[in-house]
Amino acid sequence: MIAPNTATDAAADAPAVRKRTVFAWSLWDWGSASFNAVVTTFVFSVYLTSDSFGPEQVVSAKLGTALLIAGIVVALFAPVIGRLSDAAGRRKTWLGINTAIVVACTALMVLVAPAEQYLILGLVLLAVGNVAFEFASVSYNAMLGQISNNRNVGKISGFGWGMGYLGGIVLLAILLVGFIFPDVGWFGVTSEGAWNIRVAMVLAAAWFGIFAVPVFFAVPEIPVAAEYHGAGRGILTAYADLFRSVRNLWRTARQTLFFLIASAVFRDGLAGVFTFGGVIAARSFGFDSTTVIIFAIAANVVAGLATILIGMFEDRIGAKSVMVSSLTLMLFCGLLVFLLNPLGSWVFWVFGLLLCIFVGPVQSASRSFLARLIPPGKEGEIFGLYATTGRAVSFLAPAGFTLAVALGGSTIFGILGIVLVLIIGLLLLLPVRAARVP
Structure with a gap:
């Protein structure tokens, strides 16, 4: 069985965190939609795979390769950064540094001309x-334990994810009306030289930067751990400590380790949906950039409302039940998108x-x-492992997509590669036993 988190269980009776603190924390999710929805899914990644940058299959393969390399970097360093930020009491500091890098990269995308x-x-x-x-998300996710208890963590987590989707709706609507x-x-921006897309990246960067600010004032920094002896020594010993942590999970909380592995696989499948969804819509169903964004707005509406609504019941019905049923229904829908593709764009809608x-x-x-x-005190490290296990298999969705496209000869076959990853993740999740909630 999974060993119950007694500290968290005890915290279930702790005073509720102020709603304004939860709201400020969730605004980071709201702002992060600028990167998730606009950059990686519906606008910039679709723009990069357009004819302006080369043949469809070549550009799609290069996109998958770039994301694979990024995944390897995250897999190598995420748990170390999480562990050091926990020990040094620098969770907010690292969140700020990495958020700033994301904002800067997004703003610099204005320089990417269509050639x-x-x-x-x-x-x-x-x-x-x-x-x-991904590094910023380690610190941000670790804060969930600071603003919730065992009785409301599902509701608060769902509210944060829902805010992210709703933020995507608002931002994409602004871009659609203002530029697309x-x-x-x-x-005076026009589509000549793709300036409508490029200027949208500047707005997306500003969006994330502004809405990321409240969390730094609302959520307190964690204290420095007693065993912390400085960053230099910490870096030298972090990997050894990491392996000890994994061995300890194997001995005392094996089901937790199994869940990290299972979630790594199905989360990579989910990442594939986000990363390649816009590309499939554009290349396989003939969506132009305007239609892709309209679809993105509709997708964010249904996803945001569903996440908030289901999150309100998750603490009662169980997180595993939500995951299993949702993954099963996703597989069904994904297969229908592929099988019914010849019937036209309504299938994707x-x-x-x-x-x-x-x-x-x-x-x-x-x-x-x-x-x-x-x-308590291990949030950054474990969520670092959460990111690392995810990135350790982050080649699965890009590789599955790329291989399926190569074998099938067109982009629509890529969805089969993503579906396969989701199936494997679901099968690994089924035997995992949920923690006992008092």
Whole structure:
């Protein structure tokens, strides 16, 4: 069995955290939609795979390779950064540094002009931004234990994820009205030279930077650990400590380790949905950039509302039940998108949107499931392992997508590679036993 998190269980009776603190924390999720929705999913990644940067299959393969390299970097360093930030009492500091890097990379995407010689610059900015975003997410997710208890962690986690989706709706709507729809957008911006896309990246950067600020004032910094002896010594011993932590999980909380492995696989499948969803819509269903963004807005609406709604019941029905049922329904929808592809774009509108309903609840439930198991002071380290186990297999979705496209000869086959990753993750999750909640 998973050893109950007695410290967290005891915290279940602690005074409730102020709602304004939870709201300030969730605004980081709201702002991060600028990177998740605009950069990696619906706008910039689709722009990078356009004909301006080369043949479809070549550019899609290079995109997958860039994200694979980013995943390897995260896998190597995420748990060390999480452990050191916990020990040094620098959780907010590292969140701030990595958030700033993401904002800077997003802003610099304005330099990526629609020509083949700019593809590498775009891929580098996307990869570096992904690495920094994952590092920032380690610190941000670790804060969940500071603002919740065992009785409301699912609700608060769901609220945060939902805020992210809703933030994506608002930002994408602004970009659509201000830059994508009109022939001449705000500030006189047009599609010539792809300036409508490039200026949108500057706005996305400002969006994240502004909404990331409140969390630094609302959530207190954690104290320095008694065993902390400085960053230099910490770096030299961090990996040895990490392996000891994994061995300790194997001895005392084996189910937690099994969950880290299972979630790593299905979360990579979810990442594949976000990363390649816009590309599939554009290349396989003929969506132009405007239609992709309209779909993105609709997808964020259903995903955000579903995540908040299901999060309100998750603490009662159980996080594992949410994950298993949602993954099963995602598989069904993904297969229908592939099989019914010849029938036209309505297939992606119907079953793509149905699939999006279940993505957010899986992400939120996975985060809250793990948060219930972590003893105080270890949040950054365990969420670092959460990121690392995810990135250790981060080649699965890009490799599955790339291989399926190569074997099938067109982008639509990529969805089969993503579906396969989700199936493996679901099968690994089924035997995992949930923690006992008092």
